[in-house]
Amino acid sequence: MTRRKPIKGEEFLPTREEILAFIAENPGKAGKREIGKAFGVKSGSAKIALKHMLRDMSQEGLLTKSRKKLTKTGDLPSVFVATIFGRDKDGELLGRPVRWEDHKGEPPVVLVVPERHRKDAQPGVGDRALVRLASGESGPEATQLVRVIKLLDHKQSDILGVVRLSGEGRPARLVPIDRKQKELAIDPDGMKDAKDGDLVSVDVGRAGRYGVPMARVRECIGSMNSEKAISMIAIHAHGIPHVFPRSVIEESEAVEEATTKGREDWRELPLITIDPADAKDHDDAVYAQADTSPDNEGGHVVTVAIADVAAYVTPGSALDAEAHLRGNSVYFPDRVIPMLPERISNNLCSLREGENRPAMAVRMIFDQDGKKLSHSFHRVLMRSAAKLSYEQAQAAIDGQTDDKTGPLLEPILTPLWDAYAALKRGRAAREPLELDLPERKILLKPDGTVDRVHVPARLDAHKLIEECMIQANVSAAETLEEKKTPLLYRVHDASSPEKLEALRDFLSTLDIKLPKAGNLRPAHFNGILNRVVDTPHAGIVNEVVLRSQSQAEYSPANIGHFGLNLRRYGHFTSPIRRYADLIVHRGLIRALGFGKDGLPESVEPKLEAIGSEISATERRAMAAERDTKDRLIAHWLVDHVGAQFAGRIAGVVKTGMFVRLDDSGADGFVPASTIGQDYYHYDEKTHALVGRSTGETYQLGDKVQVRLVEAAPLAGALRFEILSDGTKRKPGGPKGRGKPPMRQGKRSSSAQRKGQRKGTR
Template identity: 35%
Template sequence: MNDITKDLAYFAKYFQNDAEYSAQKEQYGRAIPSRDFILELLQNQPNIGFEEVASIFKLRKNWELDALENRLNAMIRQGTLYLDSKEKLQFINPDKTYIGTVSGHAEGYGFLDVKGEPSLFIPPHEMKNVLHGDTAEAAITGVDNRGRRIVSVIKVIEHGLTEMIGRFYRHEGVSSVIPENRKVTQEFLIDEANTLKAKNLDIVRIKITDYPSENTIAKAEVTEVFGEEMTVDIEIMQAILEHNIPHQFSKETEKEIQEIPDTVLAKELTTRKDYRDLPLVTIDGITARDFDDAVYCEKLENGHHKLYVAISDVAHYVLRNSAIDQDAYLRSTSVYFPNHVVPMLHQKLSNGICSLNPDVDRLIMMAELTIDQSGDLTHYEFFEGVMRSKARLTYELVQEIVDGDGALRETYDTLVPHLDNLYALYKILRRARNERGTIDFDTVETLVLYDEDGEIDKIVPDARFDSHKIIEECMITANIAAAKFIEESKLSVLYRVHPHPDSAKLKSLREFLKEFKLGLSGGDEPSPMDYANTLEAAKELPAFNMIQTVMLRSLSQAIYQPENDGHFGLALTHYAHFTAPIRRYPDLITHRAIKLVLQNGDKEQFYPEKHMVQMGEHTSMAERRADDATRDVMDWLKAKYLERFIGDEFDGKITSITSFGMFVELENIFIEGLVHISQLQGDYFIYDDARHRLIGERTRQQYRLSDPVRVKVVESNPETKHIDFELISPVVEGGNDKKSAGERAVPKRSRGKGNNDSDKKSRHKKSGRIQRDDAAGKKSKKRRKKAKR
């Protein structure tokens, strides 16, 4: 107990201070600390677990441990204690309130998401007075039988949603709208004067006029009528509103944008380095509309390569704290939907003066980078400049040129040497990437092709050429240089950080790898090379796809933060986004920092670190928000597309295993659906979380990640975005080898519904009770069984 402070010696002598303990000891001859004394301990020493409490009070006998376990569980049930996500005991202060964001659920309950705290449970009767997305203050009123802290909402501080898409209903003269957002379970009444003559079952857009509370019912007015059929355009608007994505520029921004010129002015060039004669080109996808990067490469006499990466000088036009800047920060990222974009910047900037279109002058930030034959960045400089793109090239075109297409090489003869140099540099950088241990997962990316109505025509594998990787390596190198340049300046900016995997995920991953006689080196902090070595060792195994999937899911999510903690996945010590200021706000911050240094500006006037922490949290949130919104639209499109295949059978592979079933991706269609566990006939199937499988209790039939199966499409519902499959045939190969290492440890059957619980955790976490692991042998095992009953 080295981490327990000296003042806890007081508690170790509880028998001198705890009156209830003394009375119990005298009457019965045995006793443990009283509830009040335990509470006093936890108020003084939070974040301790069962074993620490027992140690502090010097409880060692089996009956003492049993009694303490029972007392703590009773205090949890009564709502005076709770177990947090790390299984530490926490005291519930009835006078403490929490402020967080309300997250609704289709079943009527919700959660209050509080920074740095496990989510707080909002029961259905409390959710009637708040909406999903609200910022609310709440107090804990107890703990449910799953160990979740229950809260009562005190007040709503700020409403998150103002508009919604919903279905209009008219019944016996009463008009109402039920939102399409399933996280909002309230029905909104509509006064007859505010219906816009919507018909029953029309899809409408509403503006909330009265929010639900104890004294008011939810009311709204219809602002737009769409008709009965849901379309992709309405679904996109639904996602924008549901995720509260800013999508209209302020009047102030519209006014400021008129002051920005359509062309580069002569007075803007006086202090800039002129790159207009350099054969810089843009290389993008065929559907790209805005071009914010251009490249050129030459080979030096010493064998090194000099790479020029030109990035649109957005910071020149978007002045800090301007209305344009404030709108850009609120959005923080462009959001890309099918045939629709919610841009971070006004189109006059993103598609106009900031887009590096061919044959026009454009202001840029230039990174001049020198790379040696080993792929090391040996020198870098940044300049404010002006350029004139010599061509707008596509990935497909560049690939054909570097592959040696004679006709194309003749057509683009002035650019061919530069493109060949780029290709040679790419090979050097790629080799260096492999040598430093960058984690490269061999996954299939897909491309969605749309019909004239904006709905899915088909989904195909996305061809990824070396030309894609050329630009990727150029941008990574520029981002490395930007991070190093800024670190030298001592300015506080946002680094793109990919944290190391956390200990719990590492433990689960290593347990899983044991089944295949694989390991992961590196101890508590494995390196990217350790991951790469394990992937290489697994390549020849039949279960490689499954192993790769589990390893990918063990990684953390990349974030923006002012502390430079490196990028784990890319195996880099320095990384900051610099190359996409048109569509990412952190890149704009990076540009401002570099420009401040180049102009010898006052560093004290730059963003303070406290402000930068907040900006990192906001921009990271906006990135997740954009991903969630685009995923929602894609899920709708996929469910809509698969409606035409209901009743058809397909081959597929298992992509995810859960306690309530398995998700299967259809072969050649690349759409996932759920095979619910109730569809698995002939046995009781147990969820083995550690080995990512479902296994039959009697037959030992098992279903694992990447196993091939055949399924039938039984439901595809765009409204709920649910796709359900029926299993036609079991695993075709590889999943039923009873001699596999996975058969050596079969988990015990859960009680009750078991497999049908979509939130299943280990039992003690689900119940929120103390269930200790001690060294008392069979007696302690017997006690644990008794505690579960």
């Protein structure tokens, strides 16, 4: 070992070995000052000598300087950006530093631990995060443990766009999907056979000091004219995993079909599936009969059977890890990105008519008023007696049977509807939030383009299945609570005071009062909704009430479900497409002794993080589905630029207003700078744009006529020009509304509008 070098009197410089040891013991905390203090370096000459020594060690590659702190070359700084790339065998997140160019060898693997007290989104695989070194066990697959400081946006290189050729001798351009990003030049050597009009993802290379960054094609997704291009934009833009790893596919192909071993044989019970006509998988089946018990006159026994995904997707398997990563299936108009491979989701766990399938079933007993008296869970082997569509089942009940439903009407369908009549009474007594928001469905042509947009009828058949599933979910949560088994609840908090105040302000413009007293219940909101039924304001009031609600999420801590007005609620009914349901199934298997493939105890401490992750993947899926619908409709309306449409104002902001078209449900923007000659300011309380001179007002919910000015398919954006005059505001009260008058001689060209005031200031 090198001896300490004397400087003056009794002062000594530390040896190189001592400096390296000190830095290793104090990762990210050792700068020149800290080293000098630790080794008693006080005099000016000694400090200069130490400075030279540290400089020499840096030049020799022994030390690396970061943020005025020193680390051993090859060591991690105290704070750095990490990319989360996977999980260890216990399901914990693993990451690597984003930058490692200045070090030799492969970047180290770190164990990424979320901060439990943080209320924002938790990290997941594929995220980038600012992390700090922390003490603790890192496990065998990682070198150190880090804690998340902040989740970061996707790196700049994660850009999706369309290739546009620029002519001979000039590099191709990338037109980004996100219009906030600038166009990029594509390196001619990095085209990867991409052609003009192809959708590609690119990496952005470094440029010189005065150079322009050049992009290189990472993946060529295909022509924008292909039927799947629109949904692929959303898949890539939102980072949705859509290709199963080979290990997952191989594992799914290797699983063996379940038998009656360890199960009750329910194959003779005539359970049936009722689903959309185009459904590819069937994960729930139902059956009902009158309760013959003399103590429950007029009561019903309702059975719900759910595909037993836990039989094939076991804890710690590759299938389980991939399902956890995806969190849920994602549904687009032209395709589905499933949570599980097709052999599991569309075959072994699809309750096909006439085929043996494993299931988790709950048998529930209700009285004549729809109150649940008891329930019991069973692990069974079943055989679906029939596959029906919602429309087919409803038609049979309405007296229009076919060859299939005719024999099923009296023994199966009629008892189901009798039971539903009781469940409806129970639901009415419970008074959940009853929003009326018709869901528009996009119908596609064979070439993948939009044929039309329509609103499917809301049938009793839909409501019957929905209420059966809700009761099954409640039963699952009750059983797991009773057995003291951990679970992920589906929780929905009450509205925040800020959202309620905004709702109160809007409703006041319609002469509707929202009680200020605390402890609002769903019934209060239902009273408001009932007041606007069959009025021109019904749609917008339902939507504003929806906006005032909190977002449902998954959590091991139960706060109840406000919207459904239930004290405890857990998702049990769709383990094919939701990871939360699979966790509930495993909890029931463990709690009721149904097998060895139940919920492992090692998962319990991770349930909070898992709940945050799958809540985030759910929000990601919703955003991707919404973006895809917007882009499809924008593509559809490209040929309708200049056409006029009827709609309603669906949102108001300082810079303009959003208008939703009546026929298609498409949303577009009207910039405030294009609304006539007046100066419009934003009235936040009334959700309105108000003309300063004229008092002309455009308010949330108003009926308007608009002209389509621009359709941007890549961004899924529409721009409208307002054709209707606003209404005159009445001081001290709500403004009148009626049929919107049309603007006469509306100036529409950009040249004519040059004199208009811009913005809302």
